[in-house]
Amino acid sequence: MKVLAAVxxxxxxxxxxxxxxxxxxxxxxxxxxxxxxxxxxxxLLRRFGAKMAAVEMNPSVGRxxxxxxxxxxxxxxxxxxxxxxTGEVLMLAYMNREAWLKTLETGKAHYWxxxxxxxxxKGETSGHLQxxxxxxxxxxxxxxxxxxxxxxxxxCHTGNRSCFYxxxxxxxxxxxxxxxxxxxxxxx
Numbered sequence: 001m002k003v004l005a006a007v008x009x010x011x012x013x014x015x016x017x018x019x020x021x022x023x024x025x026x027x028x029x030x031x032x033x034x035x036x037x038x039x040x041x042x043x044l045l046r047r048f049g050a051k052m053a054a055v056e057m058n059p060s061v062g063r064x065x066x067x068x069x070x071x072x073x074x075x076x077x078x079x080x081x082x083x084x085x086t087g088e089v090l091m092l093a094y095m096n097r098e099a100w101l102k103t104l105e106t107g108k109a110h111y112w113x114x115x116x117x118x119x120x121x122k123g124e125t126s127g128h129l130q131x132x133x134x135x136x137x138x139x140x141x142x143x144x145x146x147x148x149x150x151x152x153x154x155x156c157h158t159g160n161r162s163c164f165y166x167x168x169x170x171x172x173x174x175x176x177x178x179x180x181x182x183x184x185x186x187x188x
Contacts, residue, residue, distance in 0.1 A: 067097070067100060067137075068095070068100065068137060068141055068142055068143070068144055069140075069141045069142050070096060070097050070100075072140075072142040073094075073142060075096050075097075076094040076095065076096055076112060076114075077094065077095050077096075077100075077142055077143060077144055078092060078093075078094055078143050078144070079092065079093045079094060079095050079109075079111065079143075079144040079145070079146055080092055080143070080144070080145050080146070081093065081109065081130065081145075081146045081148055081155065082145065082146070082147050082148070083147070083148065083149075083150060084133040084134060084147035084148055084149055085149075088161075088162060089162060089164055090130075090148070090150060090155035090156075090161070090162050090163065090164075091155045091156065091162065091163040091164075092163065093109075093111040093112075093122075094111060094112050094114060095110070095111055095112055095144060096112040096119075098110075098112070098119055099111050099112050099119055099120075100144075102119065102121075103132060103135075103146075104135070107131060107132050108121060108122070108123075108129055108130065108131060108132065109121075109122045109129075109130035109131075109132055109146055109148060110122070122155075123151060123152065125186070125187060126152065126154075126157075126181075126186050126187070127151065127152055128150065128151055128152035128153070128154050128155065129151040129152075130146070130148040130149070130150055130151070130155070131148060131149040131151060132146055132147075132148055133147050133148060133149055134146070134147035135147075152180070152181070153180045153181075154180035154181055156177075157183060157187070158179075158183055159179050159180055159181040159182055159183045159186070160175075160177040160178065160179050160180065161177055161178040161179075161180055162177055162178075164177070165177020165178075165179075
């Protein structure tokens with residue numbers, strides 16, 4: 001029951017102000033924002049488990065801290081992505097507030113593409129989605145750690161399992177990672 005109360009408090013403290021501000025900008029309210037009934041609580045708990053309810057009151061600001069401080073990074077926060085079972089680092093990406101909310105809403109990793117200047121669902125083209133299993137926030141509240149189930153086995157657009165597939169050895173970088181697919185076949 002404590003978990004249910006904590007998640008309900010989270011929704012009321014964070015999601016409703018988001019809905020109000022999005023309405024002023026002309027964006028439609030999403031179903032997660034609209035529905036704070038008891039029916040959506042089990043879905044949130046199933047998606048993120050009781051870990052989501054582990055957020056604590058921050059006495060310095062007097063409210064529940066539930067999202068990164070995007071202002072510190074000029075609207076972006078770095079996201080380290082790990083395999084939820086092995087701990088292997090898969091990639092580093094960035095989120096803005098929209099990507100953060102979309103990730104929490106869908107349970108699939110969304111990022112902000114700095115090169116394309118647009119929201120990006122990881123795996124939308126390749127099918128190699130990242131299903132979020134845990135969400136962590138660092139001590140300064142300006143960096144995110146996602147622990148994911150990597151669909152398709154590869155996180156990197158080069159076809160490697162991890163974007164960190166090159167290791168410094170003897171004065172140069174050497175490819176040591178596992179190649180899962182040929183990008184020429186996937187990105188036509």
